[in-house]
Amino acid sequence: MMRVLFVTSECFPLIKTGGLADVSAALPLALTERGVDVRMLLPGYPAVIDGLDGRRVVRTLSGLPGGKSGRLIVGQLANGVTAYAIEQPELFERPGNPYLAPGGADWADNDVRFGTLGWVAAEFAHTGSSHQWQPDILHGHDWQAGLMPAYVAFQGGRRPGTVMTVHNIAYQGQFSPHTLSALQLPAHSFQMEGVEYYGGIGFLKAGLYYADRLTTVSPTYAREIQSPAYGCGLEGLLAHRTDHLEGILNGVDYGIWNPSTDPHLTSAFSPDRLDAKVANKAALQAEFGLEPRLDAPLFALISRLTWHKGADLLVESLPTLFARGGQLVVLGTGDKSLEAALLRVAGSHPQVAGVHIGYDEALAHRIQAGADVLMVPSRAEPCGLTQLYAMRYGTLPLVRRTGGLEDTVIDATPAALADGCATGFAFDEPTPGALTWTVRRAIDLFQDRPRWQRIQRHAMARDFGWEASAQAYADLYRRLRPGC
Numbered sequence: 421m422m423r424v425l426f427v428t429s430e431c432f433p434l435i436k437t438g439g440l441a442d443v444s445a446a447l448p449l450a451l452t453e454r455g456v457d458v459r460m461l462l463p464g465y466p467a468v469i470d471g472l473d474g475r476r477v478v479r480t481l482s483g484l485p486g487g488k489s490g491r492l493i494v495g496q497l498a499n500g501v502t503a504y505a506i507e508q509p510e511l512f513e514r515p516g517n518p519y520l521a522p523g524g525a526d527w528a529d530n531d532v533r534f535g536t537l538g539w540v541a542a543e544f545a546h547t548g549s550s551h552q553w554q555p556d557i558l559h560g561h562d563w564q565a566g567l568m569p570a571y572v573a574f575q576g577g578r579r580p581g582t583v584m585t586v587h588n589i590a591y592q593g594q595f596s597p598h599t600l601s602a603l604q605l606p607a608h609s610f611q612m613e614g615v616e617y618y619g620g621i622g623f624l625k626a627g628l629y630y631a632d633r634l635t636t637v638s639p640t641y642a643r644e645i646q647s648p649a650y651g652c653g654l655e656g657l658l659a660h661r662t663d664h665l666e667g668i669l670n671g672v673d674y675g676i677w678n679p680s681t682d683p684h685l686t687s688a689f690s691p692d693r694l695d696a697k698v699a700n701k702a703a704l705q706a707e708f709g710l711e712p713r714l715d716a717p718l719f720a721l722i723s724r725l726t727w728h729k730g731a732d733l734l735v736e737s738l739p740t741l742f743a744r745g746g747q748l749v750v751l752g753t754g755d756k757s758l759e760a761a762l763l764r765v766a767g768s769h770p771q772v773a774g775v776h777i778g779y780d781e782a783l784a785h786r787i788q789a790g791a792d793v794l795m796v797p798s799r800a801e802p803c804g805l806t807q808l809y810a811m812r813y814g815t816l817p818l819v820r821r822t823g824g825l826e827d828t829v830i831d832a833t834p835a836a837l838a839d840g841c842a843t844g845f846a847f848d849e850p851t852p853g854a855l856t857w858t859v860r861r862a863i864d865l866f867q868d869r870p871r872w873q874r875i876q877r878h879a880m881a882r883d884f885g886w887e888a889s890a891q892a893y894a895d896l897y898r899r900l901r902p903g904c
C-alpha cells in the first residue's frame with residue numbers, strides 16, 4: 421500500500437487559521453478511503469499534542485536545526501487518521517496563532533520552527549520511525565513545509581518522492597540568509613538553483629525548486645501563478661516547471677458542512693425543506709441586532725481580513741447595498757485598518773450591518789445558514805472554501821472571477837439562468853464599481869423568489885466532495901512511485 425506523509429502546519433479542529441486546516445483534515449481521510457496509507461506530521465503546538473488520542477513517544481529526535489532535540493509523538497486524530505507531532509517545547513509550546521506572536525508580528529524564529537518541520541519530515545522518510553513506517557511520498561503544504569524537498573535532495577540513501585502543494589503563493593516564508601547553517605542547509609544550496617531567493621532563504625521557493633511534483637488547489641490558479649500578476653515573483657520558476665505543476669480543486673467535507681445535520685444551526689434544512697432556512701436568517705438578524713426583515717437580502721463575509729480577500733472593495737459597495745435595502749453581517753479578523761473600517765460601518769448603520777471581529781467556528785456555520793449571499797470579492801483566491809460551503813447552505817456566492825472562485829461558481833447571466841445552471845454571481849475587475857454592480861444584480865434577482873429558490877436548489881445540489889480530487893492526488897502519487 422502506498423504510504424504518504426502529509427507535512428502540514430495546520431489541521432482542523434486542532435489548529436486552524438484558514439482553509440489549509442480544513443484540507444489537511446479532509447483530504448487524508450478521502451485518500452485513506454482510496455487505499456492510500458496517509459499519516460500526518462505536524463508541529464507539536466499544545467493544541468496538537470493535547471488533541472492526539474492515545475499518544476505515545478515514538479522516539480527522541482536529536483540534531484534538529486539550531487542544535488535542538490525533541491521527541492516524536494504519535495497518536496490518532498479525531499477522524500481516525502494517524503498523526504505524528506514534533507514535541508519541541510522551545511519552538512512549539514506557544515498557544516494561540518501558530519505563526520504570530522501576541523502583538524501580531526511573525527515569531528522571530530519561524531525559520532527554525534518550520535525548518536524543523538521540513539527537517540523531521542525528511543529524516544523520517546530516511547530512517548523511518550521505530551515501528552518501521554516509512555513513507556514512499558512526502559507531501560508538503562505551503563511554505564511551512566518548503567524546506568522538506570530540499571533536505572530530501574541533500575540526503576543520501578533511500579529517497580522518497582516529494583510533492584509540494586501551494587495553498588497560497590502570497591505567503592512564501594522569506595528569511596535571512598544567516599540561518600543557513602543553523603538550518604543545516606549546505607553552503608552550495610545558497611544559489612538561484614537552490615534555496616536562495618532575493619538574497620535570503622526562500623522556503624516556498626526551495627520547495628518549488630526541489631520537489632518532484634507541484635500542485636496547487638485549482639486549475640485556474642495553477643495557470644494564474646505562472647504569470648507576473650499572480651505569481652508573486654515565483655512565476656518564472658513555476659512556468660519553468662509547468663510540466664510538473666497541476667491544479668487539483670479542493671473539496672468539502674460534507675460530514676461537517678451539511679445543513680441537514682449541522683449542530684450549530686437553529687433550524688436544519690435541505691433542498692426539499694428550503695423554507696426551514698429562514699429561521700436561521702431570523703436568528704442571525706437577532707444575533708447581530710439587525711432589523712428582523714426577512715425580505716431584506718442579507719449579505720455576509722466570513723474571511724481573514726487581508727488585502728487579497730478584497731474586504732476594502734466590499735466596504736466601498738456598501739452605500740449601494742444599504743440604499744437598495746440590503747443588510748450585512750461580517751465575521752473576520754486580520755488587518756487592523758480593515759477591521760476598523762468594518763466596525764465603523766457597523767457603528768454608523770447598526771440596524772442593517774453587524775460586524776464580529778474574531779475567529780468563531782460555530783458562528784461561521786450560523787452565518788452560512790442564515791445569509792442569502794456570501795461575498796468573496798478576492799483579488800486572488802487559490803481555491804476558496806467558503807463559497808463551496810455557501811452553496812451547500814443555499815447561500816449564493818458572490819465572487820470575483822479568479823482562481824478557484826472562477827472554477828466553482830457559475831454566474832447568473834441571462835444565458836445561465838435560462839439554462840438553469842447558475843449558482844451565484846461573479847465579476848471580473850477587482851474594483852468597487854464592478855462589485856457594486858454585481859451587488860445590484862444580486863439584489864434585483866433576490867426579488868424574484870421562485871427564480872432565486874431555483875438557483876439555491878441548484879447550488880445546493882452541486883457536488884464538491886473530495887472523491888474526484890482525492891483520486892487525482894492518488895493518481896499523482898502512483899505516477900511518481902509506480903511500484904507502490
Ligand code: ADP
Pocket residue numbers: 437438439440442722723724751752753778779780781784803804805806807
Ligand atoms: P483562506 O484559507 O484563504 O482563509 P478559505 O476559503 O480556503 O480561505 O478557508 C477559510 C476557512 O476559514 C473556512 O473554513 C472559513 O469558514 C474559515 N474562516 C475564515 N475566517 C473565519 C473566522 N473569522 N471565524 C471562523 N472561521 C473563519
Ligand code: GLC
Pocket residue numbers: 438439440443587588637670801802803804805824
Ligand atoms: C489557502 C487559500 C485558499 C484555499 C486554502 C486551502 O489558504 O487562500 O484559497 O482554499 O488555502 O487550500
